[in-house]
Amino acid sequence: SSPTQTPSAKPSTQPSSSPTTSSEPSQTPSLSPTLSSKPTLSTSPTYSPTKTHFPTLPEYEYKRPQRVDIRWTPWDNLDRDIQIEVSEALGYNRNNWNNLKTNDVEKLRWSDLSERKRTAATLLGFDKWSWNCWINNFESFSWRQLYEWELTPYLESLGWNSQRWNGQNGPPILKQNSWDDLTSEQQESAMQLCFYKTSYDELNIVEYGLGYPISRPAARFVPWANLDSEMRATMEQTLGYNELSWNIPGLNPMELKGWFQMNDSEKRGAEAINCTDSCWDCWQAQYNTYGWQDLVNRGHDEAYAALGWTESSWCGESGAPATNKRSWNELTEQEQLNATELCLDQFNWDQNSLEVNTGLFPFIQPPLRYKQWSSLTFGQQQIAMTALLYKEETWDNVGTADIEMRSFDDLTDFQKTYAVELGFYEKTWDCFQNHYRAEPWRDLSPDVRVASEILGWNQSSWGITKPTPNSYDKSWDTLSTEEQAAATNLCHFDNIWPGGASDQLVGSFLQEGVKSQAAQMLPKAA
DSSP states (O other), X not given: XXXXXOOOOOOOXXXXXXXXXXXXOOXXXXXXXXXXXXXXXXXXXXXXXXXXXXXXXSSOEXXXXXXXXGGGSOGGXXXXXXXXXXXXXXXOOHHHHHBTTOSGGGGSOGGGSXXXXXXXXXXXXXXXXXXXXXXXXXXXXXXXXXXXXXXXXXXXXXXXXXXXXXXXXXXXXXXXXOGGGSOHHHHHHHHHTTOOHHHHTTOBHHHHTTTXXXXXXXXXXXXXXXXXXXXXXXXXXXXXXXXXXXHSTTOSGGGGSOGGGOOHHHHHHHHHTTOOTHHIIIIITTTTTSOHHHHHHHTOHHHXXXXXXXXXXXXXXXXXXXXXXXXXXGSOHHHHHHHHTTTXXXXXXXXXXXXXXXXXXXXXXXXXXXXXXXXXXXXXXXHHXXXXXXXXXXXXXXXXXXGGGSOGGGSOHHHHHHHHHTTOOHHHIIIIIXXXXXXXXXXXXXXXXXXXXXXXXXXXXXXXXXXXXXXXXXXXXXXXXXXXXXXXXXXXXXXXXXXXXXXXXXXHHHHTTOOOHHHHHSOOOO
16 A cells, blocks of 8 residues: 555664784673573774673673774765875775775775874774784784684684685675665674674665665765756746755755655656655655554564654654664764664754855854845735844844744744744754754753853853853953854854844845954864
């Protein structure tokens, strides 16, 4: 049967000092033994190494090193100086960087790298243990060494034994299988050897990231400004995109449609970006038009369930899971991998912009909000008045409208739609409109919480209706550099700072790109 159209909340659209004869001594510490019947998969975040206890040797614990994320960053997203360094020292280029396991340097273990190569690898964030695991996957070590490090149970789970590993009987049949052909236990074993689907199947990281089920449609992720005029017109006419809804994933209502709900014109638009049928449902809609039973029937429920979703929360009968409010970097490694199975990555999970942010603030400023009322078109004024309840006076005096005391989540669906028409979405509304004060303290990101504390807030004093700290009585120019940086992280700037500069917006201030000397001194928010 076709998927249901039940609406659902959308997720914010991964040595020991024990004796050894090896030339590569283990770096994992020795701890008390714990017996396990099989290798286990850790759900700890990537910044905390996984711990797995082995059944074979006593008093040994293997710690898988943390993932070095830069190796999973596409070549074109690397800084130019990093590209030059890895090219000159490690022999990488765009092709063998993006296609895992194709550079001969990845066949070398750390001890075989020259000093120059080790220096470059260290700059990327690798050390001996992480290089041998995440780059070499221990493939250059003897069975005896791996036995001493207690890695052989994982290899045995994948069909290896000492004879096959040493090249006497040929590789196991499993070596010819793809990642998806492995059992869950075998995938867990491979992960302990620092494999993901992309590295195990030797796929392209641009197309498959940590292991997308469907290759990433490249044409969909070209910034709006870089599309040719014909493509922009096609996207506008067939799929209803504009610059904002194209650059920010999840803003176009079309992305809440499943393929089966689209008309012929819309499907032609999807064909223009090479994303139809299963690609559209995964990359554009993340299966949000499916009912829970449809997810079960198609095998997508497990990934959503691992992210905390249940049939009740999916259907809107109970609240969304805690993961829905977390940033990508706050997810555990396993949660990131489950999100990856739903065609979610850091870009669309965090609702980042395809447009490069060159400004001072965490997000690109919504330019319409900082135009004077008289500079808005009649249509924009009507939206501001009827949907968001602005008047000319409250529009021109930032922070005085009742609507600005509400978080984006507290707006009605009708108001959210028209807020987007005026250039807002959740991140920019909550930052620029009320500077997160409509959000509970517990929901603030670590960066926002630190910035708020610098300005004098704490958990008990925080709130949109609470008195502001003394720092808000200072003029912008008398704030310390640290306070100015904190205020900037909360999307304040001098012309709208409560303690000073002007009582009313100057229309040309942002339109002409004018910034005060103090604002220019501020570091860009992380």
